[in-house]
Amino acid sequence: MNNDVYVVIEHLRGQVAEISYVMLAGARELVKGYGGSVAAVLLGQNARGLAENPSPTSGQYMAADKVLYMDHPALSEFTSDAYQKALAGLVSKDQPRAVIFGSTSIGTDLASTLSMKLNLPTVSSCSSFSADGKFTSQICGGKIMAQGDLPGPTALVTMVPGVYKAEQGQNSQAPVLTLVDIPPLDPLRVTLAGYIEPESGDIDIAKEKVLVSVGRGIQNQDNIVLAEELATALGGVVSGSRPVIDQGWLSTSRLVGKSGKHVKPKIYLALGISGAPEHTEAITDSDTIIAINTDPGAPIFNIAKYGTETDLFDLIEVLTSQVKAAKGG
Amino acid sequence: MNIIILVKLVPDLVEELAIDSSGIALDTTWMRMIINEFDDHAIEQGILLKERNGGVVTVVAPDLEGVDDVLFTAAAKGADKLIKIKGDFIGANNHALARAFSAIVKELQPDLVLTGVQANNDLDGSLGPLLAGCLEMPYVGYISGVSLGDGKSRTRKEYPGGLIAEMDVSLPAVLGIQAAEQPPRYVAVSKVRQMMKTSTIEEQAATGLDMAGGPSIGRMFQPETAQHATMITGSPEEVATKLVAIFKELGVL
Numbered sequence: 001m002n003n004d005v006y007v008v009i010e011h012l013r014g015q016v017a018e019i020s021y022v023m024l025a026g027a028r029e030l031v032k033g034y035g036g037s038v039a040a041v042l043l044g045q046n047a048r049g050l051a052e053n054p055s056p057t058s059g060q061y062m063a064a065d066k067v068l069y070m071d072h073p074a075l076s077e078f079t080s081d082a083y084q085k086a087l088a089g090l091v092s093k094d095q096p097r098a099v100i101f102g103s104t105s106i107g108t109d110l111a112s113t114l115s116m117k118l119n120l121p122t123v124s125s126c127s128s129f130s131a132d133g134k135f136t137s138q139i140c141g142g143k144i145m146a147q148g149d150l151p152g153p154t155a156l157v158t159m160v161p162g163v164y165k166a167e168q169g170q171n172s173q174a175p176v177l178t179l180v181d182i183p184p185l186d187p188l189r190v191t192l193a194g195y196i197e198p199e200s201g202d203i204d205i206a207k208e209k210v211l212v213s214v215g216r217g218i219q220n221q222d223n224i225v226l227a228e229e230l231a232t233a234l235g236g237v238v239s240g241s242r243p244v245i246d247q248g249w250l251s252t253s254r255l256v257g258k259s260g261k262h263v264k265p266k267i268y269l270a271l272g273i274s275g276a277p278e279h280t281e282a283i284t285d286s287d288t289i290i291a292i293n294t295d296p297g298a299p300i301f302n303i304a305k306y307g308t309e310t311d312l313f314d315l316i317e318v319l320t321s322q323v324k325a326a327k328g329g
Numbered sequence: 330m331n332i333i334i335l336v337k338l339v340p341d342l343v344e345e346l347a348i349d350s351s352g353i354a355l356d357t358t359w360m361r362m363i364i365n366e367f368d369d370h371a372i373e374q375g376i377l378l379k380e381r382n383g384g385v386v387t388v389v390a391p392d393l394e395g396v397d398d399v400l401f402t403a404a405a406k407g408a409d410k411l412i413k414i415k416g417d418f419i420g421a422n423n424h425a426l427a428r429a430f431s432a433i434v435k436e437l438q439p440d441l442v443l444t445g446v447q448a449n450n451d452l453d454g455s456l457g458p459l460l461a462g463c464l465e466m467p468y469v470g471y472i473s474g475v476s477l478g479d480g481k482s483r484t485r486k487e488y489p490g491g492l493i494a495e496m497d498v499s500l501p502a503v504l505g506i507q508a509a510e511q512p513p514r515y516v517a518v519s520k521v522r523q524m525m526k527t528s529t530i531e532e533q534a535a536t537g538l539d540m541a542g543g544p545s546i547g548r549m550f551q552p553e554t555a556q557h558a559t560m561i562t563g564s565p566e567e568v569a570t571k572l573v574a575i576f577k578e579l580g581v582l
Contacts, residue, residue: 105470310561
């Protein structure tokens with residue numbers, strides 16, 4: 001057993017995901033109290049460059065005291081079975097104080113399975129930690145926060161972005177890399193057949209200056225046109241949150257959120273969007289968020305600069321005509 | 330093809346949530362529980378698979394208020410078997426739920442187990458991968474498409490930015506459904522009522538609820554917001570006028 005905090009680095013097709021740096025920042029907070037070191041756990045094939053070279057976007061390295069690297073053909077791209085077996089071996093041998101995963105498509109495939117397999121506790125959706133070993137998690141769509149002591153002996157934790165910035169998990173020094181043994185991975189029950197590229201769609205919402213974004217509150221497909229008229233008047237386009245896309249009311253290229261696009265418009269006008277963490281993590285780089293929602297407790301109001309509880313159906317047509325008039329005048 | 334769908338009931342977030350006097354749990358007195366929306370997608374995906382490949386769809390849910398409606402609705406959509414697990418599930422965590430489900434799932438010898446990728450009250454992991462860990466089955470989550478054949482499932486796994494990975498998963502397996510291939514079908518209330526008369530819910534007792542593996546909560550609270558939006562009030566016309574002024578100030582008009 002040791003007091004280190006391990007961070008399972010997420011990377012896809014040769015790029016380290018931003019959540020990896022957020023997790024390193026969280027780990028740094030925890031080791032202040034535990035007294036151990038921060039270890040980045042990197043799984044891949046011929047992937048040591050991801051740790052040894054600076055990030056091409058920030059020019060910075062992972063802020064880890066060491067990198068534990070596993071090199072194996074079956075780890076070249078993420079698959080849950082191979083990753084889980086490789087990590088089970090490492091975690092049960094080293095018994096770190098905590099292992100941090102992303103609350104992502106990759107991390108959530110791993111943390112809970114390992115919890116049952118290794119009989120270790122798990123905590124989901126942590127947004128921050130304190131130096132005395134406490135976690136803060138957001139549940140119920142961001143409406144409720146839960147705090148507690150990270151359970152032992154090894155806590156398997158998933159983390160959401162929001163509190164720590166990626167820069168806090170980066171520094172200017174290349175970390176020391178150690179090659180780690182890998183337990184047998186065969187037989188593999190999950191294999192990657194290939195990738196399907198994102199639907200390119202008619203426009204790239206990540207590049208738009210004005211987004212009129214609709215959520216469940218838009219109620220039905222016929223109402224989408226109201227949002228489109230407003231967006232056109234404002235010189236922008238319509239995007240949406242998950243429920244709207246799942247209903248087929250907008251194409252997947254318009255999805256804002258965890259599985260969709262991260263956007264950074266000048267104005268993000270959220271119509272009937274409650275502001276669940278999976279959505280808000282993708283809009284925090286917007287210059288100004290304006291939220292229209294009848295629920296005064298909607299978490300979207302906690303990140304919006306302006307808000308109104310006016311019913312969007314009472315407001316939207318009036319707003320569109322006033323915008324048109326303002327442009328005309 | 331023997332398909333099992335696991336359903337969780339979760340707080341309805343449209344209603345106001347409150348913390349109970351212990352300060353470490355949600356107040357369940359007036360709390361409305363509804364089907365986890367991702368489980369609704371899991372049901373849809375299971376029924377789509379049955380329609381394409383044949384087989385039997387069994388829906389399993391814990392005995393919480395509203396569960397009968399959830400199960401009969403699933404039957405109206407096309408589920409063949411309904412199972413309610415009896416036990417004190419109020420306040421039970423996902424580890425307890427996964428263990429209770431795993432005993433029943435093992436007996437049913439499924440080819441495929443589907444459940445929602447997550448639920449709004451997950452604090453100790455999510456049900457699908459916990460169950461896969463119990464049953465030592467492979468797990469893949471964030472799934473928005475499933476096809477079956479040749480002892481395996483080809484699944485479409487979602488990554489950020491709209492990228493999809495096609496994964497081949499050996500059966501039996503547990504899949505965490507993000508979205509079914511089509512929106513969950515609508516069924517008329519009359520059809521659900523009909524099911525209440527014609528279908529039966531099998532009851533099975535949970536063999537002890539073991540919560541080990543989840544964290545202890547020291548404090549639960551509604552987020553104190555460091556910042557809150559500046560709220561714009563007035564008639565719709567007045568609100569629109571103020572918004573237009575903001576748009577001008579921000580330089581988009």
